[in-house]
Amino acid sequence: MSLLPAPLATWFAAKGWALHPHQVQMLDRAGARSTLLIAPTGGGKTLAGFLPSLAELADGPHEGLHTLYISPLKALTADIRRNLRQPIEGAALPIRVEDRTGDTTYTQRRRQRADPPHILLTTPESLALLLSYEDAPRIFHSLQRVVVDELHALAESKRGDQLMLLLARLETLAPGLRRIGLSATVEDPTALADYLAPGTEILIADPGPEPDIAMLDTDMPPPWAGGGGRYAIPAILDEIRRHKTTLIFHNTRAQAELFFYDLWLQNSEDLPIGIHHGSLDRVQRERTEAAMVDGRLRAIVCTGSLDLGIDWGDVDLVIQVGAPKNVKRLVQRIGRANHRYNAPSKALLVPANRFEVVECQAALQAVRDRTLDGEPRGPGPRDVLCQHILLAACSAPFTADALYAEVISAGPYSALTRPDFDACLDFVATGGYALRAYDRWQRLKQTGDLWHLRDPRSAAVIRQNLGTIIDTETLKVRLKGRMGGTPLGEVEESFASGLTPGDTFLIGGQVVRYEGLNEMTVEVTRQPGRDPKVAVFSGTKFATSTLLTHRILDIFQQDRWPDLPRHTAEWLALQREVSRLPEPSRLLLESFPHDGREHLCIYGFAGRNAQQTLGLLLTKQMEDQGLAPLGFVATDYATLIWGLEPVTDPVPLFRLETLREGLEGWLSGNAVMKRTFRNTAIIAGLIERSHQGRRKSGRQATFSSDILYDTLRRYDPDHLMLAITREEALRGLVDFARVEEMLTRIGPRIDLIRLSGVTPLAAPLFLEPGKVPVDGAGRERLADAAARALLRAAGLE
Amino acid sequence: MPPPGRCCGPPVWSEGRTGGSGPEALDGRARLRQITAMHRFTLADAALIARPSGALHWPAESLLVVSDLHFGKSERLARRGGTLLPPYETRATLERLAAELEATAARRVLCLGDSFDDLAAAEGLDEADRLWLLRLMAGRDWLWIEGNHDAGPLDLGGSHLAELRLPPLSFRHIATAEASEISGHYHPKATLAGRSHRCFLIDGARVILPAFGAYTGGLAASDPALVRLMQPDARAVLCGAHCRVIPMPRG
Incomplete structure (x- = not known):
């Protein structure tokens, strides 16, 4: 404890708190350039990350920004600010802490730039914005430490890649910067350490006791199909009654809304239960968060927006509704319960349908075996790099040599070649088109060695487009009334466009009636007691991990299923009787008519991406054969294709050579590529994000990114954006290697079964x-x- | 299921191409299908053809009408310090226009306004594109109607008019209350079976043309601005592989 400054040590002692061993170790290693701390949820990870900063700042006044804390969630920064206030105020430390996110007011943000606090809590997107300002060097020159929270979550997306580039930039502005990464348990700590910085030291805390986790026992069996877990509501209400505070996780916002609505219909005792998800209005979310912190709620129905480390105090039970899809995420969610180190967390899984019973069973086994899932990340994507070059240009003129050196110092970009970097720079500067237009076809100009914005005014547009999160277009929902009415949240534009006045839908747990669209705002009135149409929120679509997928296939091979609830065992037996259960060494196909369409179900168990690719390649062949396919959907275990004609001879469809040829031609005109192109083009700065105001004024100005994609393919097929799109798709969405692996494994063993309707497994x-x-x-x-x-x-x- | 949340029709190249050379050249049967794929109608007794490309053909006058070409859109955005879009929309639009001219053998061409994204875009045309356009204009009676984007004379030959009266019809960029009128400007589009298409709006008094240019978004036919203009029995004629006629969507 000698390293802890006296006032803090006294305060801890007065509180009767003792530091965990890993917290002490973080103080011991305060001088290390880069440290990765891996600790279970509730292990005092965040405090461990801040202790070195508190120690350094405790001994007297410091000038300027000392520590930057970055978390993936806005809510987390507010929560951390509250938690830090305790020791700082308690020990009367001379430290000013502020947060800065998209929600921070304009005045506050301006003031923070002029007079930064000692500790600034922010998100990758807000940091990107800060670094794009001309005064970034002044703001950050005094910076000593960066703490990245939930690094495991950030590293799974482009937000992490961008953040690592931003850290490289910070390192240039504040040489000698020390980094701390905080992470939940991951399958490959070394890879994550290299991602944070070369030479990062790893500190792994005691993982704590085994969680107390089981499947929820219900009187009523889960339905054959469907999501949401409504059948389990009576049993869940019992659990809420038996516990102090319960978190009820759902995989999608729409399911959370529906469940919340149904839960209240059955909540005869009026237990205080709230809802929290990313589509709700900020004011509403904050109200729920405050009620939770004050202990006024017995339960919260929530989604991934509560996945990460917000400290909710007295949660003693976590309920996961719907299959968890991913063991790592499940373990983290379980950790929400009993936020005390060394106390077992208690969690219940509620499968939403019978297939999910099998998935839940597989997940339970995996948690008990302490196996975690995860796919290695590829090198840093180049669309993010393009955005970073734009950001650098907004801040100050730069030389290509210096920026390249800075970029390759970031973990995900350490293998980036100079030609690849130069291609990105050329794209940012001139568009990188084969057709060289005019002088004015330049976003960046080179004067001597220095690259700079041709038109300094374009910085404002570039800043508006920073960030790697691509949202679907959403519209605000407000209660109709004077002064604009109460904001309720957001719905997807495509959902809103399908509404006609009088339609009802659920938002924030209440049924509202659509009245009309007024200046890009959906106006509604309250309409209690009607059956709602459900709001279709995008939310995050989870893919079941490879690990779980394989465990599921193994469970199918059992003769009987004594570990599964009887209803599910019977369901699998029924599938075996009506059709078959998939086997690892064969490929099962089911063909059946349903709802006026012919369906083909392919149980490849190759993972969502490979099943998706299979869907694309097969529908192309079916189109050529005149089977008139209309669409498909892929999951981790199967692809379902529907069309106007049935498939009768599947063997030619699955010939590997044909599929391989198809892949070449296919990497062009399909919807997945177009979707990938759109996201990539927005991140790289080719397409501006649409902002509410602009969309209102420029009704004919926006046109589909599909048109750009087709134009490039036709006139400039070697363009960088197409190369990046292909790379992205191959890495993320194509995964042809697993198609090949699967087809090689099954060889000629393809079984097509013709049925009269939907099978239990296909439902x-x-x-x-x-x-x-x-x-x-x-x-x-x-x-x-x-x-x-x-x-x-x-x-x- | 349509792509999430964006406006506009399918990519232009997948829409009705007629004739032309290259891998997409049509055989005789396909060409026949193209002919039947057009929509014939009359306005003030003039026999007109809405073509799947978005062009309007008046055979009796050997006149082809296209609206809202928006040549030079990417150039204008680049010049104004915006994003650097692929600078190929002019040649893409010219390619489709050339195909229409070949298919209809029209001797007169009427560009119904907003042919250029602005006047500087007209001056800044890529040299190859400019030569191609001049080749198309050669030997044809070419009329430029002024639009809100390109008011003023162009340095390109052809005739420049604020509007054109060719009895019994009149042509201008933005629709007025006058009957027997052909106009453009609004870039109308409509959704059918979950997909959005550029479309003609046609009633007993007027025709509103879809945008012909490659980089053009659209305004839903159900928008009040269009609903106000069109009579209750108006139809939308959708562009695509062939013309499809539906009652005009009115929201």
Whole structure:
């Protein structure tokens, strides 16, 4: 304890607190350039990260910014600020702490730039913005430490890649900077350490006791298909009653909304239960958070927005509704309960349907075996690099040599070649088109060695487009009334466009009636007691990990299933009786008509990405064979294709050479590539994000990114954006290697079973989000029929 | 399922191309299908054809009408310090226009305004694109109607008019209350079977053309601005592989 400054040591002693061993070790290693601390949830990880800063700042007044804390969640920064206030005020330390996020007011943000606090709590996006200002060198020159919280979560996305580039930039502005990464348990600590910085030291805390985790026992069995876990509400209410505070996790916002609504219908005792997800209005979310902190709520229905380390105090039970999809995330969610180190966390899994019972069983086994899932990350994506070059140009003129040196000092970009960097710089500067236009076709100009913005005013537009999170277009929802009405939250634009006045939907747990669209705001009135149409929120779509997928396949191979609830065992037995259960060494195909369409279900168990690729390649061949496919959906275990004609001879469809040829031609005109292109083009700065105001004024100004994609393919097929799109798709969405592996493994053992309708195992596929349309003859036929029907209905034919 | 949240129709190249050379050249049967894929109608007794490309053909006058070409859009955005879009929209649009001219053998061409994204874009045309455009204009009676983007004379030959009266029809960029009128400006589009298409709006008094240019978004036909202009029995004629006629969506 000698390293702890006296006032803090006294305060801890007065509170009767003792530091955990890993917290002491963090103080011991305060001088290390870069440290990765891996500790379970509730292990006092964040305090451990801050202790060196508190110690350094405790001994007297410091000038300027000392420590930057970065977390993936805005809510987390507010929470940390509250938690830090205790020791700082308690020990009367001369330390000023502030947070800065998208929610911080303009005045406050300006003041922070002029007079930064000692400790600034922020997000990667807000940090990017700060670093894009001309005064970034002045703001950051005094910086001593950076603490990155939830590094494991950030490293899974482009936000992490961007953050590592930003840290490289900070290192240039404040040489000698010391980094601390905080992470939950991960499968490969060394890879994460290298990601943070070369030479990072790893500190692993005691993982704590085994969690107390089980499947929730319900009187009523889960339904054959569907999500949401409504059947389990009585049992869940019992659990809420038995515990102090319960967190009820859902995988999607829409499911959370529906569940919350149904929960209240059955909540006869009026137990105080709240809801929290990313589509709710900020004021509403904050109200829920405050009520939770004050202990006024018995339960919160929530989504991934509460996944990460917010300290909710007295949570003693976590309920996961729906299969957890990923063991790592499940372990972290379980950690929300009993936020005390060395006390076992208590969690219950609630499968939403019978397939999920199997998934939950597989997850339980994995948690008990302490196996974690995870895929290695590839090198840092170049669209993020393009954005970083724009950011650098906004801040100050730069030389290519210096910026390249800085970029390759970031973990994810350490292997970036100079030609690849130069191609990105050329794209940012001139668009990188084969057709060299004019002098004015320049975003950046070079004067001597220095690159700078051609038009300094363009910095404002670039700043508006910073960040790597691509949102779907959403519209604000407000209660109709004077002064604009109460804001309730947001819905997707595509959902709003499908509404007609009088339609009802759920938001924030209440049923509202759509009244109309007013200046890009959805106006609604309260409409209690009606059956709602459900809001379709995007939320995060989780993929079941490879690890879980394989465990599920293993469970299928059992003769009987004594570990599974009887209803699920019977369901699997029924599938075996009606059709078959998939086996590792064979490929099971089911063909059946449903709802006026022919369906083909392919149980490849190759993971979502490979199953998706398979869907794309197979539908292309089916189109050529005149089977008129209309679309498909892929999950981790199967691909479901629907169309106008049945598949009768599947073997030619699955010939590896044909699929391989198809892959070449395919990496072009399909919806997945276009979606990938759009995200990539926004991040790289080719397309501006649409902002509410601009969309309002420029109604004809925006056109689909698909048009740009097609233009490039036709006139400039070697363009960098297409190369990046292909890379992205191959890495993320294509995964052809697993298609090859699967087909090699099954060889000629393909079983096509023709059935009269949906099978037990196929049913859940119909409820999967992310359906991919197939452009072809089938769709043309349908459009013709729809046009005829409309004319007939209007009496025009 | 349509792509999330964006406006506009499918990519222009996948829409009705007629004739032309290269891998997409049509065989005789496909060409026949193209002919039947057009939509014939009359306005003030003039026999007109809405083509799947978004062009309007008036065979009796050997006139092809296209609206809102927006040549030079990427150049204008670049000049104004915006993003650097692929500078190929002019040649993409010219390619489709050339195909339409070949298919209809029209001797007169009427560009119904907003042919250029602004006047500087007209001056800043890429040399190859400019020569191609001049080749298309050669030997044809070429009329430029002024739009809100390109008011003023162009340094490109052809005739420049604020509007054109060719009895029984009149042509201008933005629709007025006048009957028997052909206009553009709004870039109308409509959704059918979950997909958005550029479209003509046609009633007994007027025709509003879709935008012909490559980089053009659209305004939903159900927008009040369009609903106000069109009579209750108006139809939308959707562009695509072939023309599809539906009652005009009115929100």
